[in-house]
Amino acid sequence: MFCLAHKAIEISSFGLTKTIQRKMTRFSELSEEDKSYKISAFLIAQFSKNFACENCPITGDELMNLAIEVLENVQKQIGGCVVYLECENKEELLAFYQNDQNRFRIFDIRESKDGTIYQQLFRWI
Numbered sequence: 001m002f003c004l005a006h007k008a009i010e011i012s013s014f015g016l017t018k019t020i021q022r023k024m025t026r027f028s029e030l031s032e033e034d035k036s037y038k039i040s041a042f043l044i045a046q047f048s049k050n051f052a053c054e055n056c057p058i059t060g061d062e063l064m065n066l067a068i069e070v071l072e073n074v075q076k077q078i079g080g081c082v083v084y085l086e087c088e089n090k091e092e093l094l095a096f097y098q099n100d101q102n103r104f105r106i107f108d109i110r111e112s113k114d115g116t117i118y119q120q121l122f123r124w125i
Contacts, residue, residue: 005043008040009039010038011039011107027081042125044084047085087119088118098121102123104123107121
């Protein structure tokens with residue numbers, strides 16, 4: 001299961017390679033005040049797989065590919081180039097999102113009202 005939405009985000013320029021900063025300038029606006037890029041992005045929300053199903057024929061990577069495929073079709077119709085998501089600060093989740101197939105990169109963190117830390121990640125489509 002996954003949900004898709006559209007949202008404006010800010011990505012700090014600190015820690016980004018020069019190549020990524022050049023890409024960002026094509027699709028976003030750099031705030032000189034806080035040196036962050038303001039960009040419109042697709043949000044992958046509620047990304048999950050039901051592990052209770054013993055014979056689930058789909059892997060997490062395949063599910064992510066389906067989400068990205070939907071976004072690529074949307075991109076062709078309305079534009080856009082960045083996808084982002086948030087996940088709990090857990091090693092196995094970060095490893096999944098940052099693997100060679102999914103290619104997300106951490107750009108910030110967010111703390112919820114209950115104190116849970118969420119890593120914010122993005123990738124190009």
